[in-house]
Amino acid sequence: MGTQKGKKTVLNFDSEEDVSKALAKYTADLSEKFIKEKGSFTVVLSGGSLIDTMRKLVEPPYKESVDWSKWWIFWVDERVVPLGHDDSNYKLAYDGFLSKVSVPSSNIYAINDKETPEGAAADYEARLKQLVESKVLPLSAVSGFPKFDLMLLGMGPDGHVASLFPTRPHRHEKERLVTFITDSPKPPPPRITFTFPVINSASEIAMVVTGAELAYMVDVALGSAPPPDGIPPPCTEVSAEEELTWFLDKDAASKLQTSG
Numbered sequence: 001m002g003t004q005k006g007k008k009t010v011l012n013f014d015s016e017e018d019v020s021k022a023l024a025k026y027t028a029d030l031s032e033k034f035i036k037e038k039g040s041f042t043v044v045l046s047g048g049s050l051i052d053t054m055r056k057l058v059e060p061p062y063k064e065s066v067d068w069s070k071w072w073i074f075w076v077d078e079r080v081v082p083l084g085h086d087d088s089n090y091k092l093a094y095d096g097f098l099s100k101v102s103v104p105s106s107n108i109y110a111i112n113d114k115e116t117p118e119g120a121a122a123d124y125e126a127r128l129k130q131l132v133e134s135k136v137l138p139l140s141a142v143s144g145f146p147k148f149d150l151m152l153l154g155m156g157p158d159g160h161v162a163s164l165f166p167t168r169p170h171r172h173e174k175e176r177l178v179t180f181i182t183d184s185p186k187p188p189p190p191r192i193t194f195t196f197p198v199i200n201s202a203s204e205i206a207m208v209v210t211g212a213e214l215a216y217m218v219d220v221a222l223g224s225a226p227p228p229d230g231i232p233p234p235c236t237e238v239s240a241e242e243e244l245t246w247f248l249d250k251d252a253a254s255k256l257q258t259s260g
């Protein structure tokens with residue numbers, strides 16, 4: 001299992017609707033804190049169900065109270081498809097979130113969708129390094145990797161986070177900031193993804209997990225269930241430098257409550 005550096009908090013809610021409300025307040029509070037401290041807020045999004053669960057953030061009061069002009073947006077993983085494709089995590093986030101708030105377009109770091117997976121990963125990594133040069137992204141004093149303020153992560157039923165899958169060796173990458181995969185077990189196959197050294201250098205991470213189909217994997221990550229085939233899945237390796245917060249609805253936490 002991963003080494004927890006910062007604090008770990010598990011929050012249980014009655015429903016996905018309550019997770020959505022709590023996630024909006026958590027994100028808005030962190031936005032205010034980081035903007036006060038350093039003048040900007042760097043946020044890393046996932047795809048999947050997360051974007052829908054973020055829906056309360058683009059409703060009153062947060063739609064008006066959050067200083068969107070100071071936000072910078074990145075993706076922890078992306079499918080290597082055109083940005084307008086239905087499989088694109090950028091399109092998902094644009095339609096459900098970014099089109100409703102006024103984050104400056106120059107602060108939104110979509111992938112270069114004209115590249116191969118290898119080229120898109122190298123391009124994204126180079127752009128992150130430029131942001132380190134220009135002091136938008138600090139380096140973690142602990143790991144030496146770029147340090148984002150907040151990562152919002154989902155999890156698959158196989159325990160994958162970002163596009164780091166249990167059965168693919170790139171989950172063990174330790175040097176690169178961004179890597180690629182051409183045979184993702186979950187379609188579409190070509191993807192790029194942040195590596196664990198970058199993910200685990202974030203100040204704050206929210207693991208947002210809802211639905212009964214994820215209950216077993218939540219029990220593996222947080223409870224007493226043994227990992228499949230005895231191999232800890234990627235979700236067990238997530239840790240944040242300051243705080244990792246799990247947001248669970250009743251269904252996702254159901255096995256945890258009975259076994260733990």
Ligand SMILES: O=C1O[C@H](COP(=O)(O)O)[C@@H](O)[C@H](O)[C@H]1O
Nearest residue numbers: 046047048049050154155156162
């Ligand atoms: O393929 C992906 O899956 C994970 C989990 O998605 P979910 O729909 O089960 O929430 C997601 O976090 C990742 O960004 C995405 O590319």
